[in-house]
Amino acid sequence: MSAVKAVVVYESFWGNTAAIARAIAEGLGPEVRALSTSEASGKAMADVDLIVAGAPVLGFQLPTDGMRENIAANQIGAPRAPDLSHPSMRSWLATLPAGHGRFATFETGLRWSPGGATSAIARGLETAGYRPVVKGRRFVVKGKFGPLRDGELEKARRWGAELAQAAVS
Ligand SMILES: Cc1cc2nc3c(=O)[nH]c(=O)nc-3n(C[C@H](O)[C@H](O)[C@H](O)COP(=O)(O)O)c2cc1C
Numbered sequence: 001m002s003a004v005k006a007v008v009v010y011e012s013f014w015g016n017t018a019a020i021a022r023a024i025a026e027g028l029g030p031e032v033r034a035l036s037t038s039e040a041s042g043k044a045m046a047d048v049d050l051i052v053a054g055a056p057v058l059g060f061q062l063p064t065d066g067m068r069e070n071i072a073a074n075q076i077g078a079p080r081a082p083d084l085s086h087p088s089m090r091s092w093l094a095t096l097p098a099g100h101g102r103f104a105t106f107e108t109g110l111r112w113s114p115g116g117a118t119s120a121i122a123r124g125l126e127t128a129g130y131r132p133v134v135k136g137r138r139f140v141v142k143g144k145f146g147p148l149r150d151g152e153l154e155k156a157r158r159w160g161a162e163l164a165q166a167a168v169s
Pocket of ligand 1: 012055143
């Protein structure tokens with residue numbers, strides 16, 4: 001997809017969403033990078049044609065800044081401390097400059113949970129002027145902190161390749 005500039009942007013506490021983001025970027029093409037919310041600013045976002053943005057589902061929704069404080073205090077059973085060094089997806093969306101490209105959204109979460117993160121991400125991107133390419137996609141983890149279900153990284157790579165096609169059509 002040489003003519004289309006795409007970036008994958010993620011929020012991730014325990015690494016599941018970051019791993020999916022990297023797999024989607026691989027599927028999109030060799031020049032596409034997966035960026036944390038702190039990396040996805042300035043030049044990296046200039047003239048972007050396709051934003052693929054994702055986050056974990058926490059408490060049935062896109063994590064709020066209040067939830068981020070809670071998970072730092074309450075993480076019994078977590079494999080490692082959560083990475084809270086990047087801005088939340090919510091605050092990244094709130095400061096995203098206006099653009100006219102397209103977008104796709106994804107989330108990681110449990111198989112049967114109600115709610116989700118993708119609709120709030122989509123609203124933020126639409127507010128900034130971006131238009132959807134496809135509906136949001138969930139990638140599944142086996143437990144509260146992961147790991148990803150077997151095969152999810154491969155699905156993410158394939159989805160990235162499909163997005164590359166959809167973004168040029
Ligand atoms: C406090 C907490 C609340 C969660 N709430 C939900 C939920 O409502 N729905 C869901 O599907 N998954 C929920 N999960 C699972 C996470 O969405 C899942 O582990 C996600 O992949 C974490 O992504 P990350 O590793 O990128 O931070 C929750 C996990 C934690 C720790």
